[in-house]
Amino acid sequence: MDAYSRFHAATTRLREVADLQSVTPETGACACCGRPWASVEDSALAIPYVYGSGFAKQYLCTTCYSPKIGSFDELGIGSRRGPNKIPVPVMLGMMTGCGAVITSSNQLFLAVNEGFRLRVEDGALAAKGRVYRTDPLSLLMALYSDGRLGDPKEGFVYISNFGRKSLVLMGALRMTTDLRELWDNSDTGASCTDLSALLDVARWARENDHVTQAQKSGFWQPITTAARGKLDQDALTRWLAKTPNARELVHRLPSDPHDRLGLHKKMEKILQAAQ
Numbered sequence: 001m002d003a004y005s006r007f008h009a010a011t012t013r014l015r016e017v018a019d020l021q022s023v024t025p026e027t028g029a030c031a032c033c034g035r036p037w038a039s040v041e042d043s044a045l046a047i048p049y050v051y052g053s054g055f056a057k058q059y060l061c062t063t064c065y066s067p068k069i070g071s072f073d074e075l076g077i078g079s080r081r082g083p084n085k086i087p088v089p090v091m092l093g094m095m096t097g098c099g100a101v102i103t104s105s106n107q108l109f110l111a112v113n114e115g116f117r118l119r120v121e122d123g124a125l126a127a128k129g130r131v132y133r134t135d136p137l138s139l140l141m142a143l144y145s146d147g148r149l150g151d152p153k154e155g156f157v158y159i160s161n162f163g164r165k166s167l168v169l170m171g172a173l174r175m176t177t178d179l180r181e182l183w184d185n186s187d188t189g190a191s192c193t194d195l196s197a198l199l200d201v202a203r204w205a206r207e208n209d210h211v212t213q214a215q216k217s218g219f220w221q222p223i224t225t226a227a228r229g230k231l232d233q234d235a236l237t238r239w240l241a242k243t244p245n246a247r248e249l250v251h252r253l254p255s256d257p258h259d260r261l262g263l264h265k266k267m268e269k270i271l272q273a274a275q
């Protein structure tokens with residue numbers, strides 16, 4: 001399976017309860033993911049979609065369209081509009097600041113912020129215990145720690161932010177099969193993080209009694225300063241001298257400087273999820 005087939009399987013209920021008007025497409029491929037109609041999950045079915053007035057009609061595959069499906073049953077009431085307070089269902093593609101994990105058995109788990117927790121708590125997904133008031137990386141770590149994620153090699157999908165541009169999210173959706181290359185999907189596209197290195201750093205913190213320090217930005221300062229391209233050799237030398245097993249820690253750090261920024265925040269999520 002790939003990212004799209006997992007996303008499709010995990011969102012089956014959204015499409016079942018929605019009365020989708022699918023048509024035979026007039027184009028060769030989905031306007032979002034670019035896959036030919038013969039190779040999408042609901043083969044040869046397309047949903048006509050117009051971004052806004054003045055835009056041409058596009059055809060989306062049912063998978064790419066799924067974040068745009070509002071569902072009272074699964075996700076709950078998003079808001080109430082107008083003087084008559086007409087309820088509007090939550091759709092995945094409007095959950096700004098919220099993320100998700102789709103496990104290797106195609107189960108959808110949501111990581112929601114406080115605002116969305118209140119909105120989605122009446123939905124069937126919350127009733128199944130698949131909605132967590134946490135951030136997406138903490139959710140991923142919790143599912144990884146207790147085994148619900150499944151074997152990472154089987155593939156899972158990690159979404160750090162649905163945002164509001166679901167076509168950007170779905171257009172670049174990537175599946176993770178190796179924790180050294182965690183594909184972080186969001187409405188700004190997909191990026192890659194070495195989660196395996198971060199787990200190694202967390203292990204170093206536990207082994208060297210540095211769990212608290214590793215969650216403080218001050219502790220990492222010489223490393224993050226260097227990652228920004230401003231090496232302070234004296235500060236780094238002092239840091240190496242006072243940090244236990246510092247050489248081993250440096251060896252475990254992710255090699256990409258971008259992955260070395262915000263280390264304390266990442267450690268906070270990883271170390272607290274594993275406790």
Ligand SMILES: [Zn+2]
Pocket residue numbers: 030031032033034035040060061062063064065
């Ligand atoms: Zn598509």
